[in-house]
Each structure stands twice: as structure tokens, then as C-alpha cells.
Amino acid sequence: MVRLMCGGRDWMKKKSTLRDVARQSGVSVATVSRVLNDSQSVTEKTRVRVSAAIEDLGFVPSAAARSLNSGRTRTIGALVPTLDHSIFARYLNALEDRLSELGYGLIVSVTNGSGDIEVKKAHNLLDMGVEGVIVSGRSHAEGLNRLLRRFDVPMIITSYFDPLADYPTIGYNNAAIAESALRYLRDLNHRHVAVLHGPLEGNDRIEARLDGLKRAQGDVTLEFVETELSVKGGAEGILQAKIDRQSTTAVLCLSDVQALGALFELQRQKISVPQDVSLMGFDNLEWSSISNPGITSIALPAAKMGLKAAEAMASWLTTNFPAEPLDLKAEIVSRGSTRKI
Numbered sequence: 001m002v003r004l005m006c007g008g009r010d011w012m013k014k015k016s017t018l019r020d021v022a023r024q025s026g027v028s029v030a031t032v033s034r035v036l037n038d039s040q041s042v043t044e045k046t047r048v049r050v051s052a053a054i055e056d057l058g059f060v061p062s063a064a065a066r067s068l069n070s071g072r073t074r075t076i077g078a079l080v081p082t083l084d085h086s087i088f089a090r091y092l093n094a095l096e097d098r099l100s101e102l103g104y105g106l107i108v109s110v111t112n113g114s115g116d117i118e119v120k121k122a123h124n125l126l127d128m129g130v131e132g133v134i135v136s137g138r139s140h141a142e143g144l145n146r147l148l149r150r151f152d153v154p155m156i157i158t159s160y161f162d163p164l165a166d167y168p169t170i171g172y173n174n175a176a177i178a179e180s181a182l183r184y185l186r187d188l189n190h191r192h193v194a195v196l197h198g199p200l201e202g203n204d205r206i207e208a209r210l211d212g213l214k215r216a217q218g219d220v221t222l223e224f225v226e227t228e229l230s231v232k233g234g235a236e237g238i239l240q241a242k243i244d245r246q247s248t249t250a251v252l253c254l255s256d257v258q259a260l261g262a263l264f265e266l267q268r269q270k271i272s273v274p275q276d277v278s279l280m281g282f283d284n285l286e287w288s289s290i291s292n293p294g295i296t297s298i299a300l301p302a303a304k305m306g307l308k309a310a311e312a313m314a315s316w317l318t319t320n321f322p323a324e325p326l327d328l329k330a331e332i333v334s335r336g337s338t339r340k341i
Contacts, residue, residue, distance in 0.1 A: 016057035024056065027050060031046065031050065035047050035050040073131060074104050074131065075129065075130050076105070076106055076107070076133070076134060076310075077107050077109065077122070077125030078107070078109070078134045078135075079118055079125075079134070080092065080110055081110070081112065081137075081203075085255075086285050086286060087300065087302045092108060093306065094302070094304070094307045095306035096306075098307045098310035099314070102310060102314040104313075109121035109124065114202070115141035115202060116141065118140065119141050119144050119147065122148075123147055126151045130153065132153055132156070132316065132317060133155045133156075134156045135156075137159055138162055139204040154316050154322065156169075156170060156309055156316075157169040157170070158170050158306075159305070160204065160205060161328070163325040170305060170312060170325070170326045171305055172305075175208045175211050175212030175215065177209070177212070177330045178208070178213050178254070179213070180330075181213075181332065182212075184280070184296075185250050185280065186218070188250075188338060190278060191219060191221060194222075194223045194238075194241040194248050194250070195253075196238075196253045196262060197226055198226070198255060198258070199226060206254060209254050209282075223248070225241045230257055230261065231260050231261035233258055233261060234257065234258030234261025234265070235264055236265075237258060248277060249278065250278040253282060255281065256285040256288050256295060256297055258281070259279060259280070259281030259282070259288070259295050260281075263279055263295065274337050275339070280338055281295045281296070282297060283298070283300055284300065284333050288335070294335030294337060296335045296337050296338040298333070301328050308326055308328070312324070312326070
């Protein structure tokens with residue numbers, strides 16, 4: 001038999017089991033299980049003896065075994081519409097990091113903004129035994145609510161703040177943030193603004209932002225253009241809005257991804273930003289500060305949202321008390337793409 005030695009360890013050696021640990025430490029399998037689960041019913045002397053046996057045998061309990069012993073999987077499921085945009089990457093990175101620190105694993109599923117796909121993937125997550133579900137946005141198919149009731153697991157909504165929602169929300173007041181964006185442009189004396197936004201279907205965040213703009217419109221003329229949520233969509237939005245130097249003084253994109261496409265198309269048409277038209281984005285993605293000119297944008301605390309969602313879910317599972325809604329504040333980052341007229 002060929003044996004592989006690495007760092008002095010024999011990798012063909014049979015893997016130790018729970019029974020091996022129990023036999024070497026002179027206790028029952030149940031006692032070893034209690035030590036692994038930090039039970040307070042085990043004496044310190046027994047704990048030391050079992051720990052020594054675990055170390056000596058190189059015993060590593062499997063996740064499946066821990067789940068059987070404790071009745072818990074310590075995993076959380078997250079449903080997100082896409083992984084194409086870095087704002088979701090920042091959010092998920094913070095969410096996973098904090099959950100890991102708190103002793104939980106994370107499973108991510110992408111829904112592509114489809115309610116049917118969301119329900120199907122939520123069912124898969126629940127079949128895997130996730131203890132909680134974290135979703136993006138407030139609007140979801142009724143099938144998701146039925147699933148959660150059936151499996152009796154908690155759910156937290158992110159990217160949206162509404163203290164009256166059926167589930168705890170940890171996110172942004174999208175309407176109020178959009179209002180602040182329009183006030184910023186009005187303070188720069190802009191009265192004719194083209195608003196580029198992604199598809200409305202299934203996206204309550206965009207709906208809320210548009211509601212906020214309409215509510216704060218006042219003496220500002222707004223032209224709404226629905227287009228693909230991409231760089232290409234931003235460029236096409238400029239063409240649809242027929243932007244020129246005379247009629248429109250500012251373009252507000254409800255995504256930095258669209259704002260970049262808008263900037264490219266304006267430059268292609270020899271329309272100077274901000275001398276001819278001011279441009280403003282939403283999300284404050286990394287490249288917004290290094291485009292030419294830098295794009296004025298709204299910074300959303302995506303990483304903080306991931307951290308707070310992780311802490312809220314872990315606390316809910318530990319205490320059995322539902323998470324509290326949390327309103328995360330955004331801020332406007334002013335750059336060279338906007339000017340006062």
C-alpha cells in the first residue's frame with residue numbers, strides 16, 4: 001500500500017470517529033457530543049480529558065454530525081437579484097464575513113429579479129436546512145411567504161427601509177434618498193432633469209425612488225426614461241431622452257452603472273459634462289471617482305448593511321426576538337460631473 005506522508009502526518013491513516021474519542025477518553029459518545037457543543041453539564045475534568053483525546057486523535061467533527069447532534073445547521077441563505085454589480089459584492093462580502101465571525105455559514109442564490117426563480121431557490125435553501133433567509137427588497141411573490149411560514153424560519157429584508165413591512169427591514173429609505181438627490185440638483189439651479197432608471201417590474205427600490213422624485217419635483221421638469229440596468233442601458237437612455245444643450249441641464253441616473261453609459265454617450269455626442277449637462281449617479285461604485293470627470297453620486301452603506309443584517313439575524317436566532325428595523329443613511333458625494341448654472 002502506498003502511503004502519503006506530509007509534514008509528518010500519515011494521510012492514509014483511518015479517520016477518527018466520535019466513538020474513537022469516547023473510547024480513548026473513557027466516556028460515552030453522548031458526553032463527547034456534549035463537549036463538542038459546549039454543554040455546561042460537563043465537568044471541567046471531563047472536558048479536559050475529552051479535549052486531549054480529540055487533539056491526540058486529530059478528530060474533526062463533520063458539519064453533518066454537528067447538525068445531527070445540535071439540531072442546527074448554522075447556515076443562512078441570501079437571495080439577491082444579481083451578482084453583476086459591485087454594490088451586491090460589497091454587501092455580500094460584509095454579510096459573509098460577519099456571519100462567519102458569529103459562527104454561521106452563508107449560501108447565496110441569484111434570482112435574476114424573477115419572483116418564480118426566487119421561490120424555487122428559496123425552497124432549495126430551506127431544503128438545505130438554512131436557519132434564516134435574507135432577501136433584497138420588500139416586494140416578493142406570495143409563494144415565498146408561504147414557504148417561510150411552512151418552514152418557520154425568520155426573514156430579513158435588505159436594501160429597503162420600511163418600519164411597517166411584514167418582515168424586519170435593514171436598508172435605505174429609497175424615496176427620501178432620491179428626494180435629496182433632486183434637492184442637490186435644484187440647489188445647483190437645474191430645472192430640467194432627465195431621470196434614467198432600470199426596469200420597474202419587480203423592483204420596489206426603483207419605484208420608491210421615482211415616488212420620491214415625483215413628491216419633491218416642485219418647479220423641476222422631470223423626464224423619466226426606463227432602460228436596461230447596464231452601461232449600455234445608460235447610453236441608450238441618453239438617446240431615448242434626446243439630450244441636448246438647450247432642453248436638459250442635468251441627467252440623474254438611479255444607478256452608477258447607467259451613469260457611466262450616459263457619460264460615454266454624452267461624450268460621444270460632444271456634449272460636455274458638466275459644462276453643457278450635469279450628470280449624477282446612484283450607488284457610488286468604485287470607478288465613479290476615477291472616471292473623467294468623476295461622477296457625483298449617492299453613497300449607499302452597502303457593507304454596513306451586510307454587517308447589520310448578519311448581526312440582526314444571528315441575534316434573532318439566538319434570542320428568538322425578531323430583528324428591529326434599521327434605517328441606514330446615505331450621503332451625496334460631490335464630484336466634477338455636476339456644476340451650478
